[in-house]
Structure formats: structure tokens, C-alpha cells
Amino acid sequence: MKPSVILYESLPADLLSRLNEQYQVTEISALNAETVAEHADVFRHAVGLLGSGGKVDQTLLDSMPALKACSTISVGYDLFDVDALSARNIALMHTPTVLTDTVADTIMALVLASARRVTELDSWVKAGKWTKNIGPEQFSIDVHHKTLGIVGMGRIGKAVAQRARFGFDMEILYSARSAHKDAEERFSATRCELDELLKKSDFVCIILPLTDQTRHMIGAGQLALMKSSAILINAGRGPVVDEQALTHALKEKAIYGAGLDVFEQEPVPAQAELLTLPNVVTLPHVGSATHETRYAMKKDGVENLLAALSGQTDKNCVNSSALKK
């Protein structure tokens, strides 16, 4: 009998058949307490776990004594208890390379849409309010030649810097725990402290992972440092920004606007005050969600799981250094 794998995200037929060749695949609708209870026996025997969006913590691991590898169809892995996985010698695989450019494109879309009021004016036109020549009430602010501050100068941060520098002639500032000489050479990026970045940037782009250190890294105090003409973009993880403080800053026009792909609670509750504000552009966590990139991520996810289950963790493994060979 083939060893068992649990799948908690749908796969296209060609990718599913690659898994089926070697593993008995059980597809579940989502990874949660109900589906674990419903399929308790499969969870007990599964050697692999593939999907995205479910919490993989000690409680789940206790129900999966045979687990050898997890493969998340995402680059972010904040839903995983990495220490608990490493303690059990379970590999955690992710998809760090295939989505970078798509997410950077989404971030530039948020920069442009929020600065040029694209969604707000689209609604205005469609509501039949364009009845005479436009005036200053419809004016917006320029993106080109402005200063972009990047907090999280990793793969996506650098892809954003490339677009901003060479596409829009923007000055690039970044704050980071260590210097990124490649970004300084390629994009003439200047490293500075977070406070200085917040004070000087016209656009502050947050593309950080969610960790104990980054949770609410941007709160009332940080927002107060930003220029009243500046725009905050968050496409990393929602809880990196204190959403209540952001709502207050937007309401008071302490900053010009915001572009958000991620929220403290997802889906963002329909009654959230943030959603009533005209100076915020919102997306439903679609940074990587193009047909091409979502297929590439799923392909990566399958290949990563197959590799890890055959003992290969040299590529795309989060905890390779903690694993006993």
C-alpha cells in the first residue's frame, strides 16, 4: 500500500496525478479541528501534508505521529510552529522563488491605485458623478520621482525596488537588520533607521514576514512620524500593522492614504470601519494570485513535498539546518 498524504488545497489534475503516482492522497476541504476529527485515522498515518491556510501547531502534530514533511503553497510560513516541526525532524517546505515578481507587481498596483485614486475615481465615474470638467477635488499625487521606503528588503522588497527605481525613477530607502549591498549597488538604495524612513518616505512599503518581532511594528507612534502626504502599503501580513491605529490615522488624514492586500483578520470583516474610508485601497490578499503564479506555486508545492519525502531538503526548505540527516 502507498504511504498517505493529506491535501488541503485543490490541485490541477496534472499535479494531482504526480502525487497519486507515489502516494495515497486524501483531499480535505480545509485544515481545521473538524476535518482532523473527521479523518482522524488518515491523519494518524499520513507522512505528508500539502496545502495552505491552515494552522500547523503542536496540537495538529500530536494527531500526526507519522508526519515527515509539510509543504506550504506560500512563501510565508507564520501558520507553522517551526520549532515543533524541527523537534520532530519534520521538514517544512515553501515556495520562495516563483511568486516574487507577481507580488511586486501587486504592490506597484497598490502604490499607483492609492496615489492616483484609481478605485475611488472609478466608483465616482460609474456613479454618474462626472457631469462637468474635473477640478482639484479629483486631483491626486504623483508617484514618479518620489521616495519609496521599503521595510522588508528581501526577495519581494528588492523586486519592488527594481520597479520603483527603473520604472518610476524613485529614490529608494530601506530599513533592515543588516545591510543589503546588492540593493544599494543595483537600485542606489539607502539604508536608514525605521523612524528616519517613516519621516522621509512618500510611500512606505511593508513587505515583512509575521514574527514576534514584526507584529504591530507599525503602530500609532510610527504612523505619526509619516508625512501627511504619505501613503502606507502593506502586502506582508496584516498584523504587522496596528489596523486600529491605521484607521485612526486615515480618518484624521494624518496620512494621505493606504493600499492594503493583507489585514489583521482575513477575510476582513465587512463592517470594519477601514472599509468605509475613501483613502484606502483594499485587495483580498491576492498578492500572488494570478493564474500563472498560482499554478507555479502549486507545482512547486508538489515537487517540494515529493523531494522532502525522498530526503531532499537542499532547496525551498525552511528548517533544513535543524533537520537530522
Ligand SMILES: NC(=O)c1ccc[n+]([C@@H]2O[C@H](COP(=O)([O-])OP(=O)(O)OC[C@H]3O[C@@H](n4cnc5c(N)ncnc54)[C@H](O)[C@@H]3O)[C@@H](O)[C@H]2O)c1
Ligand atoms: N500579500 C501576499 O499575497 C504575499 C505574497 C507573498 C509573500 N507575502 C509576505 O511577504 C513576506 C516576505 O516575502 P519575501 O519572499 O520577500 O521574504 P524574504 O524572506 O525574502 O524577505 C523578508 C525580509 O524581511 C526581513 N525581516 C524579517 N524580520 C525583520 C525585522 N524584524 N525587521 C526588519 N526586517 C525584517 C528579512 O531579513 C528579509 O530581508 C512573506 O513572509 C509573506 O508574509 C505576502
Ligand SMILES: O=C(O)[C@H](O)CO
Ligand atoms: O505567503 C504567501 O505566499 C502569500 O501570502 C500567499 O499566501
